[in-house]
Amino acid sequence: MASKECRLGHLGMRPNFFHMAVGSVLVTTIIFLHLQLIRKFDLPALAAIGFFNLLFLFLLFPLEGPLLRKIVLLIAGNHVGALWYIIQLSFEDAFLFLNTDLFKIIALIAKPLIDFVWIVAVWSLSLSVLASYRIRMERLEKS
Amino acid sequence: MQLLSIAFMGLAALITAYLIRHYLFTLVALYHKKEAPPSSSNKTVYEPTVSVMIPAHNEEQVIERILQRMTELTYPKEKFEVIVIDDASTDKTGEKAKTFAKNYSFIHVVHRDPAYGGRGKPEALNRGLKHVSGEIIYCFDADYYPQRDVIEKLTACFINPKVGAVQGRVTVLNESHSLVTRLVALERTGGYRVDQFARNELGLITQFGGTMGGFRRSLIERLRGWDPDMLAEDTDLTFRIYLAGYKVKYVNDADCYEEAVENWRSYWRQRSRWAKGHMQCAFRHIWSVLWSRNLRLREKVDGFLLLNIYFVPLFAVLAWILGAVLFLLQPPGWMNLLWMTVPISFYSSVGNFAPFFEVGIGAYLDGRNRICWLIPLLLLTFMLNILICTKALIDLCLSKITGKKRHKWTKTVHNGNGSHYIK
Numbered sequence: 001m002a003s004k005e006c007r008l009g010h011l012g013m014r015p016n017f018f019h020m021a022v023g024s025v026l027v028t029t030i031i032f033l034h035l036q037l038i039r040k041f042d043l044p045a046l047a048a049i050g051f052f053n054l055l056f057l058f059l060l061f062p063l064e065g066p067l068l069r070k071i072v073l074l075i076a077g078n079h080v081g082a083l084w085y086i087i088q089l090s091f092e093d094a095f096l097f098l099n100t101d102l103f104k105i106i107a108l109i110a111k112p113l114i115d116f117v118w119i120v121a122v123w124s125l126s127l128s129v130l131a132s133y134r135i136r137m138e139r140l141e142k143s
Numbered sequence: 144m145q146l147l148s149i150a151f152m153g154l155a156a157l158i159t160a161y162l163i164r165h166y167l168f169t170l171v172a173l174y175h176k177k178e179a180p181p182s183s184s185n186k187t188v189y190e191p192t193v194s195v196m197i198p199a200h201n202e203e204q205v206i207e208r209i210l211q212r213m214t215e216l217t218y219p220k221e222k223f224e225v226i227v228i229d230d231a232s233t234d235k236t237g238e239k240a241k242t243f244a245k246n247y248s249f250i251h252v253v254h255r256d257p258a259y260g261g262r263g264k265p266e267a268l269n270r271g272l273k274h275v276s277g278e279i280i281y282c283f284d285a286d287y288y289p290q291r292d293v294i295e296k297l298t299a300c301f302i303n304p305k306v307g308a309v310q311g312r313v314t315v316l317n318e319s320h321s322l323v324t325r326l327v328a329l330e331r332t333g334g335y336r337v338d339q340f341a342r343n344e345l346g347l348i349t350q351f352g353g354t355m356g357g358f359r360r361s362l363i364e365r366l367r368g369w370d371p372d373m374l375a376e377d378t379d380l381t382f383r384i385y386l387a388g389y390k391v392k393y394v395n396d397a398d399c400y401e402e403a404v405e406n407w408r409s410y411w412r413q414r415s416r417w418a419k420g421h422m423q424c425a426f427r428h429i430w431s432v433l434w435s436r437n438l439r440l441r442e443k444v445d446g447f448l449l450l451n452i453y454f455v456p457l458f459a460v461l462a463w464i465l466g467a468v469l470f471l472l473q474p475p476g477w478m479n480l481l482w483m484t485v486p487i488s489f490y491s492s493v494g495n496f497a498p499f500f501e502v503g504i505g506a507y508l509d510g511r512n513r514i515c516w517l518i519p520l521l522l523l524t525f526m527l528n529i530l531i532c533t534k535a536l537i538d539l540c541l542s543k544i545t546g547k548k549r550h551k552w553t554k555t556v557h558n559g560n561g562s563h564y565i566k
Binding site: 013014015055058059062063105109113116117120121123124125127128129130131132134135138 | 166169173174463467471499500503504506507510511512513515516517518519521522
């Protein structure tokens with residue numbers, strides 16, 4: 001969707017509504033799946049996953065770039081999030097086995113920072129992939 | 144307990160307001176269509192006399208670079224003058240500037256005596272103001288390196304009589320020097336390419352950055368120059384301009400390079416001054432902004448949020464602590480829902496008071512892909528900003544208690560390393 005506006009740089013881009021529509025279906029499905037998977041309806045964990053998916057939907061899907069690439073990035077990001085959550089849970093279980101709430105308290109307090117790490121890292125990497133695509137397309141058009 | 148809960152809810156609401164504001168800015172920067180700016184090859188029909196003020200205190204490493212650049216600017220030299228304010232320098236700044244003044248008739252040097260000079264940029268600018276003759280006055284810091292046609296691009300905005308000041312874009316010259324310069328470059332990208340751009344397009348409070356910008360001489364004289372008691376003289380001037388009924392315009396195409404701070408110590412010192420100065424402005428202007436008849440409602444709301452932006456890192460931490468305490472003491476059902484806002488508060492506050500997505504989209508719009516990889520590291524600057532803003536608030540409160548009016552101006556040291564990047 002390399003519109004004329006995009007190539008001019010100083011003008012605004014047009015959001016890709018078709019990609020957004022596909023993205024919203026995917027995001028709804030993913031959040032539904034997480035609802036089924038996340039233990040005890042852990043709201044903060046669900047919030048982090050939800051925030052990540054919405055961020056993707058509103059700030060990556062409308063940008064220039066192939067739809068397939070965006071879908072792959074979204075699914076990969078969700079896998080990272082799920083893995084992150086599983087690691088947290090396993091730590092929690094290990095400490096529970098040791099009969100201490102210490103980890104739970106630490107995890108609760110540090111949660112904003114812990115979630116920040118994966119959400120921002122995955123989103124930034126995905127954005128850089130789309131930025132690379134945009135640069136490559138602009139170069140091709142110029143040449 | 145109930146009081147704590149109300150405080151927590153209030154903080155969460157305020158931080159969410161900031162998050163929405165910045166998300167809106169990001170969307171505007173991405174999708175807002177605007178008219179194409181006049182190309183640099185087009186001659187502006189409006190060519191008033193222009194004065195450029197360059198305050199310099201011990202800037203021998205960079206002063207020649209900017210003065211050389213001033214000689215290369217394309218604005219007609221018969222309508223152009225440069226005033227270097229040698230602010231009680233103890234190095235060779237004055238001598239170097241004098242050499243340029245001898246060779247170029249439009250460059251003038253004003254020396255300030257060490258007995259009363261060297262006490263900060265606002266005083267130096269006030270002194271320079273007595274020597275300027277142009278209708279439009281621009282300010283450039285000594286470490287800046289503007290585009291050749293920057294004056295034409297900025298001056299074009301003054302055709303509109305309601306425009307009191309204009310601000311151009313600042314880009315980091317020495318970006319690849321260190322991690323700090325790279326992170327500052329990221330912050331600048333978000334701050335200018337998205338934040339300033341969107342505020343300008345939405346008709347909100349566009350900030351005059353104190354350098355790489357200009358204003359009408361008649362207006363600055365009416366406002367009686369800069370206030371030497373203010374550490375963020377640029378933010379103070381921005382609000383005084385708006386309160387006087389004028390607007391500040393931002394020109395994204397008028398680009399200028401700056402030499403960013405290169406280590407954490409310099410970063411701390413520079414940001415401490417900014418934080419303290421900005422908080423001073425918040426205390427001074429908040430009521431005037433809310434009750435002003437010259438500001439529209441959206442300008443009042445944005446002005447309120449802008450004035451309080453240096454309190455946001457404190458709010459985020461306070462919300463974090465309050466949330467954790469409330470959750471541990473008595474975790475009611477609604478607490479789970481509100482606790483969710485705490486991560487969001489962090490996401491909305493990372494970096495130089497711009498959320499990470501705003502910074503990322505700025506880099507995307509600039510066609511910078513690799514720099515996006517550094518966005519997670521903005522967490523470092525956020526953590527540092529928490530300490531900086533806390534200390535700034537404590538310092539300000541202490542100075543209020545002790546009755547101390549003047550604050551020490553901490554100068555940012557420029558070592559000229561950026562010159563390597565200029566071909």
